[in-house]
Amino acid sequence: xxxxxxxxxxxxxxxxxxxxxxxxxxxxxxxxxxxxxxxxxxxxxxxxxxxxxxxxxxxxxxxxxxxxxxxxxxxxxxxxxxxxxxxxxxxxxxxxxxxxxxxxxxxxxxxxxxxxxxxxxxxxxxxxxxxxxxxxxxxxxxxxxxxxxxxxxxxxxxxxxxxxxxxxxxxxxxxxxxxxxxxxxxxxxxxxxxxxxxxxxxxxxxxxxxxxxxxxxxxxxxxxxxxxxxxxxxxxxxxxxxxxxxxxxxxxxxxxxxxxxxxxxxxxxxxxxxxxxxxxxxxxxxxxxxxxxxxxxxxxxxxxxxxxxxxxxxxxxxxxxxxxxxxxxxxxxxx
Ligand code: UT7
Numbered sequence: 001x002x003x004x005x006x007x008x009x010x011x012x013x014x015x016x017x018x019x020x021x022x023x024x025x026x027x028x029x030x031x032x033x034x035x036x037x038x039x040x041x042x043x044x045x046x047x048x049x050x051x052x053x054x055x056x057x058x059x060x061x062x063x064x065x066x067x068x069x070x071x072x073x074x075x076x077x078x079x080x081x082x083x084x085x086x087x088x089x090x091x092x093x094x095x096x097x098x099x100x101x102x103x104x105x106x107x108x109x110x111x112x113x114x115x116x117x118x119x120x121x122x123x124x125x126x127x128x129x130x131x132x133x134x135x136x137x138x139x140x141x142x143x144x145x146x147x148x149x150x151x152x153x154x155x156x157x158x159x160x161x162x163x164x165x166x167x168x169x170x171x172x173x174x175x176x177x178x179x180x181x182x183x184x185x186x187x188x189x190x191x192x193x194x195x196x197x198x199x200x201x202x203x204x205x206x207x208x209x210x211x212x213x214x215x216x217x218x219x220x221x222x223x224x225x226x227x228x229x230x231x232x233x234x235x236x237x238x239x240x241x242x243x244x245x246x247x248x249x250x251x252x253x254x255x256x257x258x259x260x261x262x263x264x265x266x267x268x269x270x271x272x273x274x275x276x277x278x279x280x281x282x283x284x285x286x287x288x289x290x291x292x293x294x295x296x297x298x299x300x301x302x303x304x305x306x307x308x309x310x311x312x313x314x315x316x317x318x319x320x321x322x323x324x325x326x327x328x329x330x331x332x333x334x335x
Contacts, residue, residue, distance in 0.1 A: 006131075006132070006173030006174065006175070006179075007132065007173070007174060007176070007178070007179035007180065007181075008127065008128040008131035008132050008171050008172065008173060008174065008179055008180055009171065009172070009173075009174035009178045009179030009180055009324065009325070009327055010124070010169045010170065010171055010180075010324060010326075010327075011170050011171070011172055011174060011327065011329050012067050012070065012071040012075050012169065012170040012329060013067060013070070013167070013168070013169050013170075013290060013293055013294055013297065014063045014064060014065070014066035014067025014068070014069070014070060014071075014167065014168045014169075014294065015063050015066055015165070015166065015167040015168070015287070015290050015291045015293075015294035015295075016059055016062035016063040016065075016066050016165060016166045016167075017048035017163070017164070017165040017281055017284075017287075017291060018048045018049060018050045018051065018054060018059065018164055018165070019048070020048065020049045020050070020051060021046050021047070021048055021049070022046065022047055022049050022163075023035075023045065023046045024038045024039065024044070024045060024046070024160070027159070027160055030153070031153070031154075031156045031159065031160075032156060033156045033160055038160050041256075041258070042160070042161060042255075042256045042257060042258070042278070043256065043257025043258070043260075043276070043278050043279055044160065044161065044257075044278055044279060044282045044283075045279045045280070046279070046280055046281075046282070047148070047162065047163030047164075047281060047282030047284075048163050048164055048165060048280075048281055048282075048284075049148045049163060049164055050146045050148060050149070050164040054146070054164075055090050055146050055149075056084075056086050056088050056089055056090055056096055056144045056145060056146045056166075057090045057096050057099040057100070057103075057144075059144045059145070059146060059164060059165060059166035059287070060084055060086075060096060060099075060100050060142050060144035060166050060168070061100065061103050062166060063142060063144065063165075063166035063167050063168040063287075063290070064076075064100065064103075064104060064140070064142070064168045066168070066294075067168050067169075067170070071170075071329075075170065076104055076106060076140070076170075078137055078138045079104075079106050079108050079138045079139070079140045079170070080107070080108045080109065080136045080137055080138060080139070081108050081109045081110070081127070081130055081136045081138075081139045081140070082097040082098075082100050082101050082106060082108050082109070082110040082111075082139075082140045082142070083097060083110075083111060083112075083113050083123040083126060083127060083139060083140070083141050083142065084096040084097040084100060084110075084111075084112050084113070084123075084142045084143075084144060085112070085113045085114070085115065085119030085120045085122060085123040085141070085142065085143045085144075085286040086112060086113075086114070086119065086143070086144050086145055086286055087114060087116060087117075087119070087145060087147070087197070087285055087286065087315070088145050088146045088147055088149065088150055088285075089112055092199065092200075095110055095111050095112040096112055096144065097110035097111050097112050097142070098110040100140070100142065106140070108140070113126065115185075115187075115314075115316065115318045115320070116195070116285070116314030116315035116316050116317075116318050117253055117255070117283070117285045117286060117288065117312050117313060117314030117315070117318075118185075118253070118286075118312035118313060118314055118318050118319055118320035119143055119285070119286040119314075120141065120142075120143030120167065120286045120287070120289055120290055120312070121183075121185070121289065121310060121311075121312055121320035121321070121322055122185055122318075122320055123141040123142070123143065123286075124141055124169070124171060124180065124183070124322060125180075125183040125185055125320070125322070126139075126141075127139035127141045127171035128171060128180050128183060131171055131172055131173055132173075137172060137173075138170060138171070138172040139170070139171045139172070140168060140169075140170060141168070141169050141170075141171055142166060142167070142168045142169075143166065143167050143168075143285070143286030143287045143288075143289070143290055144165075144166035144167075144286065144287055145164055145165065145166070145284050145285045145286055145287050146164050147162040147163065147164055147214075147283075147284060147285055148162060148163065148164050150197060150212070150213055150214050151213065151214060152212075152213035152214070152215075155213070157216070157218055158214060158215075158216050158218075160282075161255070161256075161282060161283050162282055162283050162284065162285070163281045163282035163283065163284045164284055164287075165281060165284040165287035165288075165291050166287045166290075166291075167287050167289070167290020167291050167293070167294060168290065169290060174327055175327075177305070177325055178304075178305075178325045178326065178327035179324065179325060179327075180322060180323075180324045181239075181240035181241070181242075181307075181322075181323045181324060181325060182235075182236045182237075182238075182239035182240040182321075182322055182323045183236075183239075183320075183322050184232050184235045184236045184239065184319075184320060184321045184322065185318075185319075185320050186228070186232065186318065186319045186320070187316050187317065187318045187319075188316070188317045188318075189316060189317075191220070191224060191316070191317035192204065192315075192316065192317070193205050193217075194216065194217045194220050194221055194224070194315070194317065195214070195215070195216045195217070195221055195314065195315035195316075195317070196208060196214065196215055196216075196315055197212075197213065197214040197215070198210050216315075221313075221317075222256070222258075222259065224313065224317055225255065225256070225259045225313045226259055226262045226263070228313050228317075228319040229252065229259060229262070229263035229266075229311055229313060229319075230262075230263060230266045232311055232313075232319050232320070232321035233250075233263060233266075233267060233309060233311050233321050234266075234267075235321065236309060236311070236321035236322055236323050237267075237309060237323060239323075240307070240323035242307060242323060244267045244268060244269065245268075246307050247267070247269065247273065247307050247308070247309045247323070248273065248302075248303075248306035248307050248308065249273055249274075249275060249296060249301060249302060249306060249307075249308050249309070250263075250264060250267065250269050250273055250274045250275070250308075250309045250311075251274075251275045251289055251292050251293055251296065251308055251309065251310045252264075252274070252275075252289075252310070252311050252312070253283075253288050253289060253311060253312035253313060253314070254276070254277050254278035254281060254282075254283060254284075254288040254289075254291075254292055255278065255283040255288070255313075256278065256283075257276065257278055257279070260274065260276060260278070263311065267309075275292045275293075275295065275296045275301070276292075277291060277292045277295050285314065288312070289310050289312060293308075293310075302326050303326070304326060304327055304328040305325065305326070306325070306326045307323055307324070307325050307326075308323065308324050308325075308326055309321070309322075309323050310322050310323075310324070
């Protein structure tokens with residue numbers, strides 16, 4: 001039985017981006033866009049794209065394999081819950097998480113979680129609640145997306161933005177002073193029509209096409225993002241009992257460099273305290289923060305005791321932010 005008094009924290013991390021790269025120049029060749037427009041409006045230079053026969057479950061498996069490479073084969077011992085946060089599951093059911101459970105032969109419950117781009121932070125929050133209540137000992141929280149399979153390649157306003165990838169974290173009880181110190185989770189469904197992909201119901205505007213492509217009002221989502229990145233980060237830092245200057249590293253959702261810069265400026269953090277990977281990966285939704293964390297780990301930018309601030313926003317509309325104090329497992333870089 002888990003010690004319910006222990007705070008939950010991330011004890012292991014893995015990430016994966018498919019090797020196939022599509023550059024802005026590649027996009028110039030197939031649609032009416034330009035490298036100049038994409039880089040100045042978004043900061044994106046390339047995105048990693050899943051192979052035709054590679055789906056969200058495959059990307060999730062790869063991120064867990066990366067976690068095992070970093071932390072050893074025993075790392076999954078004792079996992080009793082698998083959560084996959086995704087907007088692009090292999091199927092409406094079964095849950096992609098059940099495919100992960102089977103692939104790694106875990107004696108665990110498994111379910112998918114849908115909260116758009118902040119889904120991975122929502123999964124961390126769910127894992128934290130499971131662990132701190134004593135319901136679970138060790139939760140595998142994954143964010144995985146094969147978004148390039150649902151973007152409309154005829155719509156330049158969305159096609160240039162997205163990429164594919166996955167990240168996986170283990171969440172379990174950790175000693176003081178480490179662990180997840182605050183968790184802000186929010187939603188405002190009045191903005192549902194601003195970013196969506198229709199499945200079965202009729203909650204979306206007339207004309208929303210069934211289940212084929214995502215649709216976005218970029219300008220409105222941009223305004224919402226700048227607003228909520230500000231309020232959610234301020235709240236997460238305060239609820240952790242900290243001030244912005246205590247934040248060692250800011251790891252925001254990687255959607256648009258202009259949104260990241262606006263949030264960083266509001267927090268008055270210098271550029272060296274912010275992780276930016278949007279140039280390399282584009283926006284891969286639930287995978288973006290774990291991939292950015294892995295990138296920072298591999299670059300030696302995270303040390304034990306560091307306070308990390310993560311924040312995300314997306315369709316729903318939803319948002320999430322959290323402060324976590326990283327533990328001594330920071331050294332687990334990619335072999
Ligand atoms: O995870 C959450 C997901 N969503 C987001 O993060 C999206 C947030 N929004 C954004 O990042 C930005 O709004 C975009 C990058 C999507 C768009 O940037 P913008 O500065 O808001 O541009 P805009 O939508 O106002 O469009 C400006 C112009 C338009 O032309 P006109 O009407 O001014 O002649 C667009 O047609 O840019 C045009 N445009 C493009 N031009 C070249 C739109 N997409 C492209 C493109 N290449 N790919």
